[in-house]
Amino acid sequence: MDNKRISKFLSLVLRHKPEALGITLDRAGWTSVDELLMKMQQQGMPVDLPKLQEVVATNDKQRFAFNADSTLIRASQGHSIAVELGLQPLAPPPVLYHGTATQHIASILKEGLQAGSRQYVHLSADITTARTVGQRHGQPVILQVNTASMHTSGHTFYQAANGVWLTASVPPLFLEIISQNR
Numbered sequence: 001m002d003n004k005r006i007s008k009f010l011s012l013v014l015r016h017k018p019e020a021l022g023i024t025l026d027r028a029g030w031t032s033v034d035e036l037l038m039k040m041q042q043q044g045m046p047v048d049l050p051k052l053q054e055v056v057a058t059n060d061k062q063r064f065a066f067n068a069d070s071t072l073i074r075a076s077q078g079h080s081i082a083v084e085l086g087l088q089p090l091a092p093p094p095v096l097y098h099g100t101a102t103q104h105i106a107s108i109l110k111e112g113l114q115a116g117s118r119q120y121v122h123l124s125a126d127i128t129t130a131r132t133v134g135q136r137h138g139q140p141v142i143l144q145v146n147t148a149s150m151h152t153s154g155h156t157f158y159q160a161a162n163g164v165w166l167t168a169s170v171p172p173l174f175l176e177i178i179s180q181n182r
């Protein structure tokens with residue numbers, strides 16, 4: 001099993017469907033490393049601890065994290081199941097970016113950015129990352145989010161362990177299209 005497939009499988013069970021592997025996550029999203037590896041081996045995915053450590057360390061978006069003594073693992077963001085990541089509210093940089101695709105724009109400009117099936121709306125610190133996120137959905141469109149005004153208006157922001165910015169929703173008032181097909 002290559003690292004990318006292992007990462008995709010971890011995203012599935014640590015963010016969305018732990019029951020697919022027969023594991024449970026605690027309130028903060030952590031699960032036992034030993035149990036995860038045992039259940040994966042039982043289901044024909046022979047991943048050992050060094051391999052898991054390599055996948056976590058080399059993951060392109062640092063999607064996963066171990067606890068201090070490496071007995072537990074969780075996804076750093078992206079959950080659709082309710083977990084309390086224990087993130088502290090943090091003042092965002094003055095602007096952040098959200099990459100989406102053309103087919104979502106009309107709805108976004110009307111309703112704002114909604115978390116949908118995930119816990120939070122995901123925002124990027126740079127345009128390049130936002131474009132990559134948008135490309136996953138189709139022809140990318142980059143929205144600039146006026147996070148300074150949002151923060152002043154009382155919206156709460158968090159930064160996940162991997163640097164992704166999270167907030168509950170973004171009203172249309174704070175959005176501006178800055179790039180389409182550029």
Ligand code: HQG
Binds near residue numbers: 104112
């Ligand atoms: C759009 C990946 C219509 C939103 C990425 C997006 C990210 C609306 C899609 C992370 C809308 C949701 C998250 C509205 C938002 N009307 N469409 N009102 N509000 N949308 O995948 O932000 O590789 O749940 O623009 O890199 O694309 O999985 O969110 O197009 O960091 O680690 O609805 O997932 O990371 O799509 O991606 P998603 P996202 P990973």
